[in-house]
Amino acid sequence: MDFQIVNVAHPNSIKNTVVFSCFEATDSMANIRRALPPIFEQLSVLSTLKWRGRSLRVFLFGDYELLNKVYGICGCNARYCCVYCLASKKTMQLPIAERGPCLPRNLQNIREHHQLFLEDGARPSRAKDVSYSIVNPSLIPIETDHVIIxxxxxxxxxxxxxxxxxxxxxxxxxxxxxxxxxxxxxxxxxxxxxxxxxxxxxxxxxxxxxxxxxxxxxxxxxxxxxxxxxxxxxxxxxxxxxxxxxxxxxxxxxxxxxxxxxxxxxxxxxxxxxxxxxxxxxxxxxxxxxxxxxxxxxxxxxxxxxxxxxxxxxxxxxxxxxxxx
Structure with a gap:
């Protein structure tokens, strides 16, 4: 894992990239739950700090499979697989002009949808029908509108x-x-x-x-x-x-x-x-x-x-x- 200061000329350069964590394992949910919570707690604190009177804004980036896991979505092929909104895969196939309004996905409704998933019996096969494909709570305190595409x-x-x-x-x-x-x-x-x-x-x-x-x-x-x-x-x-x-x-x-x-x-x-x-x-x-x-x-x-x-x-x-x- 690494972090970058993004409001600079070349945020993605090697010089501006700091690797702070490295472990040899798959990014399974078991490993993510074991390794990342302490880091996420520090991120939560970091987002409340100020530097020279300016608030720090924390963004998240990673591959789509990891993003799905940390926000509790059951998989990249789920009916509601988008981290950013509640559009279904069927809706995504339509031309933009033919799509109706779509609600954003956020930390609040992820919590609500996870609760619905639990109340329905926590059956992953039912997640697409009751919880917009949410099967786990969000693991990271970063809003989805701060997730880098x-x-x-x-x-x-x-x-x-x-x-x-x-x-x-x-x-x-x-x-x-x-x-x-x-x-x-x-x-x-x-x-x-x-x-x-x-x-x-x-x-x-x-x-x-x-x-x-x-x-x-x-x-x-x-x-x-x-x-x-x-x-x-x-x-x-x-x-x-x-x-x-x-x-x-x-x-x-x-x-x-x-x-x-x-x-x-x-x-x-x-x-x-x-x-x-x-x-x-x-x-x-x-x-x-x-x-x-x-x-x-x-x-x-x-x-x-x-x-x-x-x-x-x-x-x-x-x-x-x-x-x-």
Missing amino acids: PTLHISLGVYKKLFDLLERACHDLDVKLFQLRVTSQDHEEGTNFDDQIAAEIQRQNKIQQDLTEKRSALEQAEEELPLYALRNNCDKMDEAFRDTATSVFKLRADIRDLEQDALSAKLTYATGPIASALDRVLHDHKVQRQAYHGKAFVGNHVNKCCEPKLIDALTKVPRKSLKDS
Whole structure:
């Protein structure tokens, strides 16, 4: 944990940041309740002090999961997950112009809602219905309007969504390019993309071979059945024709599936020349994505991602890659 004096030119600088507590443990509620109350008591005293006749104003900052815990909210995915107001997740999905008035969340109504939670039997599954998702009392004497918005985590989430949209659009272009080259059987060995084109051509050839065989088998089977048998289901059919009719219906279904499969060219997501070029641009700018967790971006790298230079480089990828292809 650390504190900063914020009414200075560079409040977030290393020189202006003082780390006063460090412990190796998860930020579970048990650990928070054990480690932080003495610090919170000092904060309560600090907020009443004056310096050179001026009152001290204490603000809180941290990641959103921690903020939820210290203000008693049951989780970041709760129906009423906002630290600042009582809007539901459903309301948050609406355009701002369509939302009604929303009450602020504060220390007073957190206490009231926690009491309602206790009176209802303290069942977390009921918190969304009785206590605006409050399941614990607030642990810190700082009003919610003095909580700094966790901009880094918001930036990470927003940028990840925007990048995913760009990557999806690039993949769609790759699929179109892939389909054109498969159709014209235009491929050169040496790249993963060309290997996939060659494999897709083989797959398409196999589909056409299977279609030819099944259509021939269907034609032969249909010749063995009377016309009325082809227009009914197997349950209403003479025993003598049932096995042949079952085979006919299965062949028809198989042919439909193969014809549908032949319409789609299969390309592994984000492996085409356009979408994969996005990662090369990120690498050139020393921006990393996590191998797991949905390939989320790493920490402060998102600040670099929001710079015009990198945005310009990423948005030029489709045009440049298509020219190179």
